[in-house]
Amino acid sequence: MDASGGLPVGAGGGTVVGLPATELAARVRSGELSAVDVVRAHLAHLDEVEPRIGAFRVVRRAAALAEAAAVDAAPDRGSLPLAGVPIAVKDNVPVAGETCTEGSPACPSAPAAEDHPVVARARAAGAVVVGITRMPELGLYASTDVQGAVCRNPWDTARSPAGSSGGSAAAVASGSVPLALGNDGMGSLRLPAAACGLVTLKPGRGVVPTLAGDWFGMVENGALATTVADLALAHAVLAGLAPEPPADPGRPLRIAVSTRALVPGVPTDGPAKAAVDAVAGLLAAAGHTVVRRPLVVPPGAAAGALARWMAGADEAADALAVDRQALQPRSRTHARIGRLVRRAGLVRPATAERFRERMTAFFEDVDLLLTPITTGPPLPARPWHERSFAANIAANARWAPWAPPWNLAGLPALVLPAGTRPEGHPLAVQLAGPPGAETRLLWIAGELERRQPWRRYAPVFDPTEPAVAAPG
Template sequence: MSDALGALAAHLGYRLTPPQVEAMAAAVAATEPHAAALRAEPTLIDPDQGNAWSSGVRSPSVPSEGGTFSPVGLSWPLSPAEALVRLRAAHETLNCTIAFLDDRTPGDGPLANIPFAVKDVIDVAGVPTTAASLTRKDAPPAAESATVVARLEAAGAVAISKDTTTEFAVGGPHPPLTGATRNPWDPRRWAGGSSMGTAAAVAVGAVPFGLGTDVGGSVRLPSAWCGLTGLKPTAGSVPRTGVVPLSWTAETVGPIARDAATVATVFDLIRGPDGRDPRARELPPLVFPDVRGLRIALPGGYLTELCDSAVRAGVAELVDALTAAGAVIVPGEIPGAERALPIGYEIVFTEAAALHRIDADRWDSYDPVTVARISQGITTPASDYLRALQFRAELQAELDAVFAGADLIIVPTTPATAPRLPDCTVTIDGERYPLYAAQSRATMLGNLTGAPGLAVPTGFAPDGLPVSALLIAPPHREGTVLAAARHYQEHTDHHRRRPPGFA
């Protein structure tokens, strides 16, 4: 198999070393059963139907109950200069920053003089974007800021850092350019990928919020492991202009903060079309429905079967708080959830391989994990890629069926507390598991379908590390997940706690 795949890769213009070919072959062999099973299920769905769900063509109307949202001013005790002092001190322990941005000029607006952090796959004018890759360590400064950064700067906020990430937001926890970013709650653990540095900057209290990107959980996973609130918006609600691309289908940009109120303010400022990202379209208003009467589905099976008891307890606490306020539990299962992760990654890695083909002669300088992951997409047949996009529409139909009777889905964000360094294994009720076998079981559901999801801190495990629940809503119902989280956070203090040593 290795020889055949290596020959095919070479025919397509990818020059891989023998170890890279072996790693690719092993990855392809591991995912082949999922691809083969999907091939055996014929369908006549137009793959473009998957875009209709989040574009508004098929998405449910936004509820009229509840108030519309307008951004409010945020207060923060640290000036940008003071925030940089705190961030530099945290970086000495956590390795969370690629570039410190001094002397940037604040503007006027609701976020005047508020510092914020930026994952280093997002452009900030005048600063190189490295994507944590050795191949971009000498990248020229960005000519302009990404749309999301420019919108926050126009509101008066000040970018103070370009933060660590896994290489190109897809590599392993140890990117060759920077090394691993440590978790503020326990530096022996990983902060989580791929928006790891941004999450660390928020968790240590240097900034009130930061910007990350999310292709398979990369906003929500580090938020969960660092005790934060992180939003993956509906596909197409936030422009990706000025962001190093990874996957046209799955990628979104979203805010990470301590609480849902801050996330809502930032999200409202960065959402909406910019005339440049073709997927970003006009949006309905952001509406916060009343928690009373919200219908909550709690699907089980694959989404909960491999899950630490402390994580389960946190989810239960959140659900209890919402039902005490008048929400109701309704039935709802997602039979295809188990297939979302492998099929979602089939799409992501195929698109990533196409994007990185231009640099294939420099893959020997890439993180080996980056190559092992994206090289799976080199040999994906066009028919398999299209069938995966058809499955995306089928999975959306399953969610349509749940949301016909529910307003909200709640599941664990990730099954365990933060992974141990250096091997990044996770522990679930005393048993060790590999990172990639567990981390994105629920999060890829939103990337593949386009549904919005919010990671919400729900307490702490016996090891002292945060646990988290994931709130999922229909497309363009971010207000629903934010309203539920805001109610919960008004009655709990998990999101207010700071890691030891960073209070």
Template sequence: MTTFEEQTTVHAFRDDALGEHDAVGLAEAIRRREVGAAEAARDAVARVRAVEARLNAVEVHMDAPAPDLEAGGVFAGVPTFVKDNTDYRGLPTGHGSVAFAPRAARRHAPFTRQFLSSGVTVLGKTRLPEFGFSPTTEYEDAEPVRNPWGTGHSAGGSSGGSAALVAAGAVPVAHANDGGGSIRIPAACCGLVGLKPTRGRVVANAQSRQLPLDIVGDGIVSRTVRDSAAFLAAAETHWRNPKLPSVGLVEGPSGRRLRIGLMLDSPNGVRTDDAGRAAVMDTAATLERLGHTVQPVQPAIDPRFTEDFLTYWGMLSFLIGVTGRTLGDGFDRRRMDGLSRGLREMYVKKWSSTLGVLRRLKRTREAYAAAFRGLDIVLSPVLAHTTPPIGHLAPTVPFPTLIERILAYVAFTPINNVVGTPSISVPAARVTDDGLPIGVMFSGRPGDERSLLEVAFALEADRPFRRIQDL
């Protein structure tokens, strides 16, 4: 495999139609006819080509289609990508796996239609680790997706391809989804905003809605809070869940003074590293300066939560091994990677515990709700330690070591997936000693994405997020 120096920084920002616009800004420029939508798509393709040899973020390229501006939408004419675990008509859906030959999708997935309703122009599909199981986008026999802030480091996972393209400036936003942190982890690694919505906020993911516990939510990764807010409002315009309060368009900080819980270490006992702790404490000090109240909180989560989530994770790999022939031609579960195989084999030994695991996981919402009594949101790290180098979490690492490393890294995000609550990663003011971004996370009550977006807007306004093009 090709190697890169750890501190190589890669970006595609230049003086072209995309400029330094976020998605809202680019769509406004297209509406004002300052740039053309076809020109924006062409220049995005050129940007992707300029960085792809270094980042390895794209699974499927499309010839830039003619943008459909007649359909309108808040992101009308904005070029983007769909993650390669979601069907886009005419393109294969490979799920990051070599265990089968994917077929071209016959129709758009329901979420794809919701995403397209915002007006975006899709240029292709982004890479993910096999079946989205890993918090890094790496493979056994292929180049990893690399972090544009430092190509020797992980871009996160499982939406690593999307995050790498957005962070590098190739496109303003890209599709991502999150079944255990897969929007928020790559957002944290790549200095982006990543909002996992409340369960049921967007249309259900085609795979997870058939499971006993739906842990997956779809969304985007973006460079600005207003893009994430605009997408959520646009998604509601396409389809709104009547069981949830409407979010509407959040356009900035509110005047409300929030009661914020501060959680520095994971409820599962994993201690956050010094850099992550410092980033969260800096953020807490900023929030207090802005008039909010911050107080310690530690949810009383069942001590078996981590083991239960791991068992459920293994069940998903087992089910793919059983039903994989529906994904494409020639499915061979023996060709699944080391992480997928290890999870499946682990579950086979524990399958009899499935009902108890599901029962306990579903009860997690009670402990989560209890932790929120008297609070509006909770501030925590996204991850227990900062972005690892390529190889640390690769599927070639022996499974016992690999799973130990993953659990020591992904210690905060899965709770929101199990409970179904909204959670957002935003870049912290502090970076690592070698200049990599650090994310901080805000988690909210069910249906309260508004509070998360408002506090994210407040932080962005107080100390604008660091930009890769300024390095």
């Protein structure tokens, strides 16, 4: 291991596994590393850790190495922002030639004819797709498990990496890839990031191309990363923007803080509150103004988000031509309730627009809002699909009430690590902002990362250690 913190890749190859995506791309652009060597090294690490975490549904060994060779031979390699960077893609984002199962055997099995726009943009930037990651059925739940497979959190394999982008988060936190693509309809990027000690950004509405079935405007595509610089680069690529560091706002920010419970009877636990308070202290020490202001989500808005979550299952089942009888029992119930919700006209655009206006007004005299993201440690890693619909809904609602408001409002929200819980699980906080605040969120996250760096990988699976230890 050298000072840059990676594992050997072979004679003349330097060290690669564990390096940030920004550094990997720079070395491939310069010719110091070949994309083939980078991908081969990550595949070797993946082979070592994957049996213990179950992050991938498909590993594209031959295809990935062929794609890497094409990057090495590309005449514009020297200008590719993600040159040779291995990435993983969630199982509901089409990758040409691969089956997109949405985490369910009930979905049609034909391979995708073309890449989704975010995959096409990542590949055009030089990224190499090494695999397709697991997700819960139709992306509906905050844990990641399918029939015969339970995805596990690299920080504690007895815990879930959350969902629905849990496979993508586990792949990054284990060092299998430096970046992974996922999406967020009720926290499905932010909850896995919180559970796995990663940083992520749910973009605001219309910033990044979304999915065909977007839960009536709530789902956004994004990336999971170990550093803010990697996240900023990935976001720029997915949004079709110039890959530049987030611009300094040029002034101290005014940041609101709220830890008030959003759901009656579901308080935020002590460690989560302490993490918010600690980050608020860091922001104040950096010269920003911190004010306490409770976030209030009206019952009508909460009901509107819940209606879209229910109806999203029915929408997806229709759009994907799903065999409903082949769905898991919890998902069948979810979709059946969703159909009733749609028929009753409970998915009302005006509800989301009123809430968006309310939240936009919240930011008239503050730049950002700092909150918790979860109310406790990650859910246990277990076959949640074997449990009832009610058990799944209750577990999700208790653990993750802070995520859905920003999906309903269509406003950007970022999650970043903020320490560890007493039992060793990652702690995280959430920052949200008004329309167009993605750059501001990335900038403040970078400032927090500089002031309080976080461990980039789960300890047992950390590829920057001399060897990968067996779980205790």
